Amino acid sequence: MNRIICFHLFNDYSGSPKVLKMALEGLLKKGYQVDLISSKGGVLDELLHYKNLRKYSYSYRFSNNPVITILRYSTIQIYTFLLAFRWLFHKDVVFYINTLLPVGPALAGRIMGKHIVYHYHENAFAKGAFYKALATAMQKLAHEIICVSEYQASFLKREKGVIVAPNSLSNNFTNRLIPTPQTAFERKQILMLGSLKLYKSPLEFIELAQKLPQFTFELVVNDTQENINGFMKEHKINICKNLTIYPQQNDVVPFYNQASLVLNLSDKKQVVETFGLTALEAMSAGLPVIVPTEGGIAEMVVDGENGYKIDVQNLNQIAECIKTILSDETLYMKLAQNALAYSKRFSEAKMVNCIEMILNRK
Structure with missing residues (x-):
């Protein structure tokens, strides 16, 4: 295999395209030819300067209207299904499907007899029927499935061809982090990175800021300022003085370098984090974390050692935990x-080598 045909639905600055960018960049540096099919305008576009990468772009975005979203999604699946036949007569290729969503090209690849590798980032079995159907399709279409944690892999019915390859951070990212525990403790600044989806608990983070006026809170939202304004208006939110909300950022390193503590408040009753990239980013900056009690993200934390596991339903407990961490310097250090x-x-080289090995299997 010397050519990788990679499909990713929505190219933004969230976790799965960030991990994909790192994997593809490592493979491009090793000399592989990559044909990337994804939407315009996200982190994957940072790879366009590589001469051995060719990108096929389309316009795509989510809508608050589920009917519009499914119509857009279906249109892209038909388009990428047909586009996939461009590689019908290319023998030495592998179809690399990132996330569950690009089912159209995976089906086309199977019809053409291509080798299909899925990089599975979600936990479909903690979501609705639509994602469960996609997970069923993945298990039938894929020759190999890359899972990001043992927790995630445990939900799959098939065992053959399932490999766990934990996510990592790029060297370019970690080299710019500046762990300064003493200074970080003195800042008393709490950070969360997420989205406006209610299961990511932006409202609860805002409530924590209101409960704890003695600390500074920063919320980085993977969305536009326009959508943030609409969300604030819809939920009748008055932003308190100790809270700042930022729209989508191309670079989040400066936020970690100014934080003291990082939260992940994903509601485990609605979604379970399969890995927890923001927790790894935080810990790479030398920052303690508070995360949910279930999922791949929970595998990363030992209570009282590198952070704490508390569910968002126990918001008062989280508030007390924040006060304890940021008032006890010995504990914080x-x-x-x-x-x-x-x-x-977690090593970038280790992750890339593992993915390379899987893509070369036939």
């Missing part, structure tokens, strides 16, 4: 040092 040490287990 222990959590910060252990968080940084834990992050060293």
Whole structure:
């Protein structure tokens, strides 16, 4: 295999395209030819300067109207299904499907007899019927499935061809992080990165800021300022003085370098984090974390060692935990040092080599 045909539905700055960008960049540096099919305007476009990458772009975005979203999604699946036949007579290629969503090209690849590898980032079995149907399709279409955690893999019915390859961070990202535990403790600044989806708990983060006026809160939302304004208006939110909300950012390193503590408040009753990239980013900056009690993200945290596991339903407990962490310097230094040490287990080179090995299987 010397040519990779990669399909990713929505190219933004969220976790799965970030991981894909890292994997593809490593493969491009190794000399592989990559044909990338994805939407315009996200982190994957940062790869366009590589001469051995060709990108096929389309316009795509989500809508608050589920009918419009499914129509747009279906249109892209038909388009990429047909586009996939461009590689019908290319023998030495592999179809690399990132996330569950590009089912159209996966089906086309199977029809053509191509080798199909899925990079599975979601936990479909904690979502609705639509994602469960896509997961069923993946298990029938894929020759190999790359899972990001043991927790995620445990839900799949098939065992053959399922490989766990934990996510990592790029060297370019980690090299710009500046762990300074003493200074971070003194800042008293709490950070969360997420979206406006209610299961990501932006409203609860805002409530925490209201409960804890002695601390500074920053919320980085993977969305436009226009949509943030609409969300604030819809939920009748008055932003308190100690809270700043930022729209989608191309670079989040400066936020970690100014934070003291990072939260992930995903509601486990609605969604379960399969890995927890923001937790790894935080720990790589030497920052303690508070995360949910279930999922791949929970595998990364030991209570009282590098952070704490508390569900968003226990918001008062989270508030008390924040006060404890940011008032006890000895505890904070222990959590910060252990968080940084834990992050060293994850290597960009190790992840890329693992993915390369899987893509070369036939």
